Amino acid sequence: MKLYNYFRSSASFRVRIALELKGLPYDYVPVHLQKGEQRAPAYASRLGDALVPALQTDDGHLLAQSMAIIEYLDETHPEPPLLPGGALARAHVRALAQMVACEIHPLNNLRVLKYLKHQLKVPDAAKDDWYHHWVRQGLEAFERQLALLDRERAAAGLAPSRLCWGDAPTLADCCLVPQIFNGQRFGVDLGGLSRTMAAFEACMQLPAFQRAQPSACPDHE
């Protein structure tokens, strides 16, 4: 498999974690977003949205969208699973992932920040406020959701979670960890998010997360 990605892209990072957790080897193909390499015709003509990441399967199909790619990897390489057993638990894990992927990350990616700066002429300080506002608000919601799920697990007689859901990494952890890296890079206040940060830190003890992190990427600058 080939993963088209960028070391700093949160969505790329999600897929790298999943590949590492599954122990799947892949060719790392860097696409430098800051230099606009995603718009090169050889890449852009193969993808509707010309974003990263994209995963090329061994038989040449190109898959878009990080969460769709991770679900694909989980269906085609089931061990270790990145979704728990049981429809209810799976719904909770997918919802946590989507709280990051649909509520936080889209407001803070590079093309949005560029639009704020260039089209709307938003001053840098207000652009930073925008960034901090959505990440902080989204992570506070994430923290509350983890607390609600912890209570639900306790009521069902399940062991407390060390990670987002249980003790084995899931799609939710694949989404959370890159968002925390991103927040740290931009100086977001992560105080008071104790349950979320404990899950993050427990993930970062695991070699798969370490191997997938931006500083371990071949295109890291």
Next chain:
Amino acid sequence: MKLYNYFRSSASFRVRIALELKGLPYDYVPVHLQKGEQRAPAYASRLGDALVPALQTDDGHLLAQSMAIIEYLDETHPEPPLLPGGALARAHVRALAQMVACEIHPLNNLRVLKYLKHQLKVPDAAKDDWYHHWVRQGLEAFERQLALLDRERAAAGLAPSRLCWGDAPTLADCCLVPQIFNGQRFGVDLGGLSRTMAAFEACMQLPAFQRAQPSACPDHE
């Protein structure tokens, strides 16, 4: 089941379509976003992010995030399926859904437009430009992706699609249709998106989509 939702919320609309496609009865619980009813403690205390939609299962569990809810419905009520058979096709359908849910919709929901207006003091005309920009750009990417998938289907000897993928409604159609309604409401130019609009119009021929539309909701204004 109870669906907490708002007639005008695109994410709520996605889940209503899925429930109608599955033929599942549900209690419609309106949560008026413009009036801030989602922040009432009885609702907000049960959900990390206090957004709509949320689905309460018959045994009292509350599920968040529209795409997670639809995947849950598809796992617990498999007929008719909202994802195709085969991991590759499923990845393509999920990616189409996420092109709407992770790239277009998050930039245009009510809380973001309010932030532009109140915090960033963006004039109405520039706010409308923002809206039109992201919806148009996102739908152009969607149109290109549908064309790529049509070619992939043809190469694999599959029949041409009438909807987003094939002739049976999927998660991708559940996400596309509300986004088109939203774009139409805000006067986005939908010209030149012939494949996308053909899928939209084919969906709207189906009773399930008609029954789920905002004008058919009990809280429609």
